[in-house]
Amino acid sequence: MAETFGFIIGEYSIPTDMPIIYITDSNNARTLQRNIKQGEQYTHRYMIRHIKQGIDHAIANHLEYLTSLWPQEENLDPYILELYKKGEDICRIWVSKQMSSNTILPQANYEAELEHDDNSTQHTDDSLGTAIDKPPAKNRYHFNTSMYDCLGHVTIVKVFSHQLNTDFSIRNAGNEPAPNLFAVSANQIADKAATHAHHFYTQAQTPFEEIVFYPPFSPTWCFSFQGKLINKGATKLLQAKIDKELLLRIQHRPKQGLFARLSTFNSLNSNQIGDDTIYRKLIKMHALCWMRSVYLDSQLAQ
């Protein structure tokens, strides 16, 4: 998730219409950015429950807002478009060089390794290079077409981390950095910067007052009900409003509304009443017509 914040910083730092190639080892951040860019394909419910699931909503909303500001391709300057095409060509060349130099692994293996490779929650210190949860004998030295996304003027390249040592020498002798030494070194530079930032922070012993918390960020649009944001889509909101409306209407009926008007004074709740009884259904408002149930159901008369 922290890599996602890197995308946000990048969006602010670089002029909006300039083509960017992000190099990252986080498949989670790459997937989030790709899905947000293609957000019109998904429902609000799917975005909340799946795409933004596990990501801090303020960060995901922030990235979604910045992505919505990306210039449309038809509005880009021809020179910028040419640069962007060059970026795509660069990725294709990287892949073709890998394909020609390496033995090609089955696609399923690539995908399985991509799932495992996100190290956003791991400390990047070398001492943790042999973490227990890492799959054994993983080949990090490869690059293929599934490892980059072309999203308008932004391209995201995923590289496997820890191909190099901290002194930029190849970690596993005999392997060739993939896609190339430049991309892998770029990842190593960012990795070292993050590691050093941790050391600086630890040694500085920053007072609590100076800690800056990440501010909340509003979603682009949302449903709210009685002043509260809902996270379960439009259907739940509609049903809640219909139930509320029904209750208010029933309360206005002189006789039939008596039960609804007194319901707030009723100390019983549905858990205190046996299952499959009409009274429980009345309390939970599941009876099709509660007045008819009162007259027709023998349980209540007893």
Place this chain on the structure above:
Amino acid sequence: MQQNSELLSAHFKRLLHLQNEILDDDAPNDREDDSLDSIYDEDRLVLDHEILQHVAQLEIPIFLSIDASLDKGEAVSSISIVVPDTREKTQD
């Protein structure tokens, strides 16, 4: 809240955006005639406009490397602007 978020976004933009114009404070006299190749040779900070000019000279997209880590509840994100060194030979 939406308005607050947009104002926050504008604030971040002002703080982080690479400035293309040369600011007086950023351009000491002894650097005015330097070529951009000096950013490789000299151990000095690279200015905003030098980054953008250098990328424009190379005529390729700008490369940003991102990494982050989480340790003892403290998250760190780092981004680095990197360019291939194309001075001696053309790289991929």
